[in-house]
Structures are given as C-alpha cells and as structure tokens.
Amino acid sequence: MEKGIIGKSELAKLVEAMAADATCLGPVKDGQDTVLAELGPDTELSFDYANFRLPVKRLFFPQSEVTCVLRDGQLVALPPPDEKTVLFGVRPCDAQALPYLTKIFSDEKYEDPYYLKRRENAVIVSLACHTPCSTCFCTSLGGSPAGRAGCDILAFDLGHELLLEAETEKGKALLAAHEALFAAPTDAQVTAAAEQGAAAEASMAKIETDGITEKADQAFDAPLWEEIAARCVACGVCTYLCPTCHCFGFADEQVGNRTQRVKCQDACMFPLFTLEASGHNPRTTQGQRLRQRIMHKFSYTVKNVGEIFCVGCGRCVLYCPVNIDLREIIEEVRK
Amino acid sequence: MSGGATTSPYLPSAVTIEKITIENEAKDLRTFRLAFCEEADAAAFSHACGQFAILSVAGAGESPIGIASSPLDSGYVEFTVKRYPTGVVTTALHAMEEGDQIGLRGPYGNAFPMRALEGKNIVIVGGGFAFTTLRATIRWILHEQNRARYGNVTVIYGARSPGELLYKDELKGWEARSDIDMFVTVDKGDEGWTGREGFVPTVLQEVAPSADNAVVLVCGPPIMLKFTMPPLLQLGFSPETIITSLERRMTCGLGKCGRCNVGNKYVCKDGPVFTFKEIQALPEGAL
Numbered sequence: 001m002e003k004g005i006i007g008k009s010e011l012a013k014l015v016e017a018m019a020a021d022a023t024c025l026g027p028v029k030d031g032q033d034t035v036l037a038e039l040g041p042d043t044e045l046s047f048d049y050a051n052f053r054l055p056v057k058r059l060f061f062p063q064s065e066v067t068c069v070l071r072d073g074q075l076v077a078l079p080p081p082d083e084k085t086v087l088f089g090v091r092p093c094d095a096q097a098l099p100y101l102t103k104i105f106s107d108e109k110y111e112d113p114y115y116l117k118r119r120e121n122a123v124i125v126s127l128a129c130h131t132p133c134s135t136c137f138c139t140s141l142g143g144s145p146a147g148r149a150g151c152d153i154l155a156f157d158l159g160h161e162l163l164l165e166a167e168t169e170k171g172k173a174l175l176a177a178h179e180a181l182f183a184a185p186t187d188a189q190v191t192a193a194a195e196q197g198a199a200a201e202a203s204m205a206k207i208e209t210d211g212i213t214e215k216a217d218q219a220f221d222a223p224l225w226e227e228i229a230a231r232c233v234a235c236g237v238c239t240y241l242c243p244t245c246h247c248f249g250f251a252d253e254q255v256g257n258r259t260q261r262v263k264c265q266d267a268c269m270f271p272l273f274t275l276e277a278s279g280h281n282p283r284t285t286q287g288q289r290l291r292q293r294i295m296h297k298f299s300y301t302v303k304n305v306g307e308i309f310c311v312g313c314g315r316c317v318l319y320c321p322v323n324i325d326l327r328e329i330i331e332e333v334r335k
Numbered sequence: 336m337s338g339g340a341t342t343s344p345y346l347p348s349a350v351t352i353e354k355i356t357i358e359n360e361a362k363d364l365r366t367f368r369l370a371f372c373e374e375a376d377a378a379a380f381s382h383a384c385g386q387f388a389i390l391s392v393a394g395a396g397e398s399p400i401g402i403a404s405s406p407l408d409s410g411y412v413e414f415t416v417k418r419y420p421t422g423v424v425t426t427a428l429h430a431m432e433e434g435d436q437i438g439l440r441g442p443y444g445n446a447f448p449m450r451a452l453e454g455k456n457i458v459i460v461g462g463g464f465a466f467t468t469l470r471a472t473i474r475w476i477l478h479e480q481n482r483a484r485y486g487n488v489t490v491i492y493g494a495r496s497p498g499e500l501l502y503k504d505e506l507k508g509w510e511a512r513s514d515i516d517m518f519v520t521v522d523k524g525d526e527g528w529t530g531r532e533g534f535v536p537t538v539l540q541e542v543a544p545s546a547d548n549a550v551v552l553v554c555g556p557p558i559m560l561k562f563t564m565p566p567l568l569q570l571g572f573s574p575e576t577i578i579t580s581l582e583r584r585m586t587c588g589l590g591k592c593g594r595c596n597v598g599n600k601y602v603c604k605d606g607p608v609f610t611f612k613e614i615q616a617l618p619e620g621a622l
Contacts, residue, residue, distance in 0.1 A: 067343060067345045067346075068343070068345065068346055068393075070393045070394070073436060074349050074436070075346060075347060075349075075391065075393050075438055076346070077342075077343035077345070077346040104591060105591070109589075110344055110589045110590075110591070111344070112344065112591075113342065113343055113344075114343075220618050246591070246593070247592055247593035247594070248586070248587070248591075248592045248593075249586050249592060249594075250345070250396060250397060250586055251396070252393065252394050252395055252396045254394065259393050259394045261345070261393070261396075263345065266586075266592070266593070268593055268596075273584075273593075273594060274583070274584050274594055275584065276582070276583070276584045277398075277419040277421055277422035277425060278417075278419060279419075279421070280557070280582075282583065282597070292596070296593070296596065299599065300596065300598065300599035303599040304599050
C-alpha cells in the first residue's frame with residue numbers, strides 16, 4: 001500500500017493496532033515544548049510544533065548507553081535493545097540526518113550494533129512541516145519541509161486528516177498491515193499535500209552554500225574562527241542538539257556493585273575532548289575547536305562519506321546561549 | 336569474542352599479564368607482556384609493525400598503546416606503557432601485577448610498509464618512549480627470516496638520561512651485532528655513562544646516514560620530530576621517504592568517535608603511520 005488517508009480521530013486506533021508489536025512514539029505536549037514520547041491509547045497527539053528540542057538521533061545514538069558490564073572479572077558486551085519502534089511525527093530534517101549517521105556507524109570494517117539494530121527496528125514516519133521556523137534553513141542544504149530522505153513514510157497534515165505516503169518497503173508494509181484503517185486518498189488530497197509542501201518550501205529563506213567545502217578549506221587559517229569563538233562558552237549545546245553530530249567517548253563507572261562501560265555522546269567543542277594524558281592538546285583554543293566542528297561538517301564528511309553533515313534544522317542557531325549563528329558562519333566562510 | 340552475547344566492536348578480549356618489566360629509573364615506564372585467555376582470540380590476533388591496540392582496565396577505562404613486540408614474537412603481545420599522574424588508565428595499569436587480567440582490542444591503524452621497504456636501507460630514528468613500535472620493527476627486521484630482505488639498518492635512539500633508555504639489555508644485544516649500526520645517545524650522561532651525549536637531531540647530523548635507496552622511520556615527541564625533519568631533508572631524504580607515526584587522544588580506534596581527527600584523516604584509522612609528505616598535506620600543526 002503506497003498511500004492512505006486517516007482521520008486524526010482515528011489515530012488512537014492506529015496507535016493501538018501498531019502497539020501490538022512495536023513501541024510507538026509521537027509528538028506530545030510537554031509544557032511549552034512538544035516532545036517525541038511513547039504513546040498510549042489515550043495520549044493526545046500534538047500537531048502544533050515546529051520541531052522537538054532534542055534531535056531524533058537520540059533514539060538511535062543515545063546520550064549514554066551501557067555497552068559492557070563486568071561479570072566474574074571479565075567484561076561482557078550487552079546486546080543492543082531489540083524492540084520494534086514506530087516514530088511518528090519526525091520532522092524531515094531529522095529524518096534526513098539518519099542515513100548520514102548510518103554512514104558513520106557502519107562501514108566495510110565496522111558496525112555499531114547498538115545504532116544499527118535500533119535503526120533496523122524503527123519505522124520513521126515523518127510529518128511534513130507547514131510553518132517552518134525563522135531559524136530553519138533545510139532548503140539550503142538539500143532538504144525540504146516535505147523532504148523524503150531518511151523516512152519510511154511521509155505524512156501531511158491536511159487539517160482533519162493525515163495523508164500518509166510510503167517511501168520504503170518498510171513503510172508500505174506498515175500501511176498494508178493496517179490497511180483497514182486507511183481510505184484511499186482523492187486526487188485533490190494528494191494535490192493539496194503537494195501544494196502545501198511546495199508553499200512551505202517557498203516560504204523559507206535560503207542561504208548560499210555553493211562551494212562551501214572549498215571555501216572552508218581555504219578559510220582554515222583565517223582569523224574568523226577565533227573572532228566568532230570569542231563569545232563561545234563551550235557549552236556544547238550545538239553538538240548535543242545537532243541531528244548529525246556523532247562524536248562519542250567511553251566512561252567506566254561503578255553503579256552499586258556493578259562496573260560498566262558507557263558509550264556517551266561527546267563534543268569537539270570541549271577543551272578536554274582532545275586533551276592527552278601527557279598534557280599535550282592539539283586544539284588549545286576555542287577558535288580551533290569551533291573550526292573543527294565547522295570543517296568536520298562542511299569539509300571532512302564531504303570528503304569521507306560524501307555528505308555535508310548539516311540538515312539546516314536550526315537548533316544550534318535557536319539554542320546557542322550566546323547567539324552564534326551557523327548561517328552567519330557559512331556566509332563568513334564563503335566571503 | 337569471549338563471553339559476549341553479541342559481536343560488539345567495543346568489547347575487549349581478555350588477556351593475562353604474563354610479565355611486567357620496569358624499564359626506567361623513574362619507574363613510570365613498564366613493559367607488559369600479555370597473553371590471550373582464549374585460544375580463539377589469540378588465533379584471531381595478528382598485527383603489523385607500527386600498529387597499536389587499545390588496553391582496557393575495567394572500571395578505569397581504555398588507552399591506545401603502540402605494540403612493542405614484533406609480529407613474529409608468537410604467544411604474546413607487548414606494550415610499553417608510560418604512567419602519567421593524570422592518566423587514569425595508565426595509573427591503573429601500573430598498579431597491576433603479573434597474573435592479573437585486563438582487556439585488549441585491536442590491532443588498529445595502519446602500519447609501517449615493511450613489504451614495500453624490502454631491498455632498501457632502513458634508518459630508524461627514535462626518541463624517548465616513542466621507541467616502542469620502532470623496537471617492534473627492529474625485532475622484525477632482525478629476525479632471521481627477514482634480515483636478508485633489507486639493506487643496511489641504522490638506528491639512532493636517544494633518551495633524556497641513561498636511566499630512561501628503554502629495552503637496555505636488548506640494546507646491548509643489538510650493539511654487539513654486525514648487521515645493525517646502533518647509535519644510542521642521551522641528552523645528558525651520568526658518572527657511569529660512557530656512551531654518546533647529545534640530542535637526537537644533532538646525532539643524526541653527525542651520523543649522516545645516506546639517503547640513497549633509503550627510508551627513515553622516525554618516532555619521538557613532537558619537539559624532537561620538529562627538529563629532526565630539517566636535517567633529514569638536508570641529508571637528502573624526500574618527504575615521501577620519511578615515515579613517522581602521529582599520536583592523538585583516541586577512544587574508539589575505528590575512525591568514528593572524532594577525537595583523533597586531523598583534516599579529513601583519523602589518526603587511529605588512516606594512521607598512525609604517515610609519510611612526512613602526507614603530514615605536510617594535513618592542516619597546520621599535525622605533527
């Protein structure tokens with residue numbers, strides 16, 4: 001089944017049906033925020049949100065997770081969680097980031113079972129944005145408010161109903177499994193959804209990113225990094241909230257009488273990130289660290305895995321406590 | 336993988352500390368001889384000169400250390416570990432005793448291109464405790480099945496003081512051989528020292544090894560590398576024939592976690608071995 005219409009009032013039934021063999025998460029109001037939370041039969045879904053504060057990457061690459069525990073004097077690996085999930089209401093920018101992360105967490109010699117198992121078990125249902133934020137710039141980086149990259153199903157909010165369009169076999173299978181709950185869309189509904197997507201896309205401001213990789217390489221020794229970083233407080237929020245940032249570390253910890261090794265998200269914006277036990281630190285200034293973050297996204301990943309590691313979600317712009325604006329950095333670099 | 340319910344790239348294999356050798360007067364350098372607890376892990380492990388592995392002390396953490404034994408030393412793997420007061424893992428390792436069990440994953444990284452270097456004269460320049468993977472390489476070259484594959488072997492090795500020289504007995508053994516030219520130096524000798532005094536770059540200029548059909552493998556602290564490159568170039572070594580090994584903080588060893596990233600290279604995966612030419616192409620300050 002490729003496309004289906006479902007009334008918003010029928011969604012509870014769909015959630016209940018899906019919950020038989022999967023954990024369902026969807027957008028739920030939490031104070032002023034909307035968060036991606038587990039859905040029960042009576043959970044009220046929110047459709048009035050720009051995006052979640054935390055990127056969806058956290059469900060595949062969590063802030064911390066135990067990878068090994070010590071048993072009888074020997075470390076043993078914990079298996080990755082093996083649980084089917086359906087993520088409803090993911091914004092297209094967050095979905096676009098997932099294939100990028102897959103390129104990091106798997107290659108010809110390496111597979112991160114924790115990321116890959118979760119990814120394999122998840123069906124991503126994106127919800128197209130109709131009113132992008134002022135900080136959104138996905139269209140400048142190959143995305144769109146109705147972008148389909150990385151999702152299994154793309155949903156459009158048509159007021160009283162949702163139109164769901166399957167993008168992958170996984171998406172088609174999900175629609176087919178619950179076929180009875182869906183009506184066939186009319187041509188008018190399909191057209192309305194397409195027009196809505198196009199209108200949202202047209203409403204967005206675009207920044208120039210042509211040649212950003214070459215320009216960033218050329219700007220490596222430019223003074224702009226230290227100038228921009230002068231007000232950076234190295235809080236790392238730009239990396240934790242970034243849907244594509246993927247640096248991590250390990251920490252051994254003792255919990256009760258259990259010794260365990262935890263894989264944690266980490267950030268290149270921290271001075272300790274590269275500090276060696278000898279005291280040597282290859283990146284001693286915040287400007288060097290900020291440069292590392294930008295170069296990594298706009299040059300190194302392009303050379304290594306063929307993608308700019310920015311989807312224009314705007315979180316780093318929105319939540320930076322000192323108003324460092326990635327869009328302005330891109331503009332500066334391109335000068 | 337022993338005991339694991341899944342194949343995790345982050346799970347170390349269990350190894351037993353068979354032997355601990357205190358290497359220096361300051362006693363902050365110890366060589367750990369490790370043997371795999373499981374036969375399958377031992378059979379699966381094979382490394383090349385210049386590679387490193389990640390040692391793991393449960394409860395303390397992990398640390399990447401160059402492999403100091405030769406790939407032809409069978410039945411064990413050796414690591415010479417410097418303890419830093421701020422180094423949680425190295426301090427925990429130094430508190431361990433023979434018979435204790437730790438973890439090891441790897442080997443990781445690329446290696447010295449030993450096959451491609453066959454037929455060439457080999458110049459080895461080492462400083463301080465960065466000599467470990469060079470020691471692995473010397474042992475490999477001097478092995479009876481390999482020695483004939485290489486031309487002259489010249490070793491210039493320096494430490495701060497006589498007490499800080501690594502592998503002292505082995506150095507004596509090499510000095511007694513006719514198929515390797517040894518030039519061991521210390522920054523400053525003591526009353527018992529009758530050998531050479533002087534910094535590595537200076538001794539390199541005095542020894543002046545020929546660059547004809549030769550490559551140089553050079554490992555040392557950043558300051559030594561910085562002052563060793565100009566004389567090497569002056570001696571006629573081209574940047575492609577100067578091979579070195581970079582050090583960075585590392586966590587995963589797999590080119591993913593981001594710590595050792597220099598330009599678009601990851602020292603743990605694309606290195607640690609780089610030619611000086613490759614290093615010159617990396618953003619400034621890669622040494």
